[in-house]
Amino acid sequence: MSTRAHEVYDVVGIGFGPSNLSLAISLEEHRENVPAHPTKAVFFERQSAFGWHRNMLLPSATMQISFLKDLATFRNPVSRFGYVSYLHESGRLAKFVNNMDFFPTRLEFHQYLEWAAASFNDRVHYGSDVTAIRMPPAVGAERPDCLEVEVRDNATGAKRLVSARNVAISTGLVPRMPQGMKSDERVWHSSEFLAKYRRMNPADLKSVAVVGAGQSAAEITRFLYDSLPHAQVSAVFPSYGYSVADDTPFANQIFDPDAVDHYYYGTEKARESFWRYHKNTNYSVVDADVIKDLYRRSYDEDVQGVQRLHFLNMTRVREVKRAGDETRVLLDTLLDGHTRELDVDAIVFATGYDSLDPSRLLGDLDRHCLRDDAGRHQVQRDNRLVTTPELSCGIYIQGGTEHTHGLSSALLSNIAVRSGEIADSIVSSRPAPRQREAQGVLAAVGG
Incomplete structure (x- = not known):
């Protein structure tokens, strides 16, 4: 174990995607407002560099939220980390305004996130996996005031132990594949789409299929149709047609x-x-302009008397059979109850994600986290897990709180305000400076 075993932080962030990046911004602005009493924070991210849905940065794909719903603006309209500040620093503010569009491309928004993340390189350790969170044993009658966070360096395998008065878990969503389906070089989940697509020779992709009825499925279908002019492209979804997202x-x-x-x-x-x-x-719906784009392509094919874009509606995938480079998909057609086969060179499952579940990461610590009658974690309004009295440290989660906080639980729409509430909670619960120094000494001695 590293000799740096007694680093004590007010908050350890697990994961450094947009949510914990927004939290870092909020904590930084707290520090700037009250420089005499700064919050000490560190973040650990599994990826080797900052990245957010890199494999869905498709050309022309746009954000589904306004650029003003950035990392900071709804919490602090004059924040130097807002999207307008990014545009100004990039020299594109006037051009962006002239573009008269509230919805930037996903690629440009990702560049904004990278720009903001670069300000925190001194507090983020990339290529680092948090492998355990533990509550150290009590010393006498005193309850531990810090959690032990074990971190592994993915490059070297070296481990270190840090102490955290609070942890903020934001490890993102987990890609969901249909039961019985496994990802490989020909069977992809949308979360790995561009990386796996780029490994292929486009000439070898003569028949491709996309499974799913949501935004990602529709965007990938459009991308494949435009990028592979020689290929047959099949969109497989269980509904009669794509459903439009209500953004009124x-x-x-x-x-x-x-x-x-x-x-x-x-x-x-x-x-x-x-x-x-x-x-x-937000769920299993598609922006109207993407639906119109796909329908226009289908209509143009009718006019030209050719067809390579196929909408297999009211259809579900029963099985995928793999043999070498051959992939055979068994489809159940809901309209007539028949089963048909489709041979493809690649199939993409844009079948969504499962919510964050902190239980695996918390391990034995999870027994101190209270649950409701349905077995779900109880969560306070400030996104802190409700725990037993033995656990005085704060465990905050960004995601996995749809049952308590609603539809925007893990979405960008409310990210600035949500992270601000977590930061306020962490800052307000800190001990006074002298008390913190004494506790730091006790933590080192107790270890």
């Missing part, structure tokens, strides 16, 4: 910061209504 003004209020309070403090009936009436703002 009243529906969009579901992502406002106030809506989190309405959901969190609302009745069970109110929460059910949120999902029943507004799930179509």
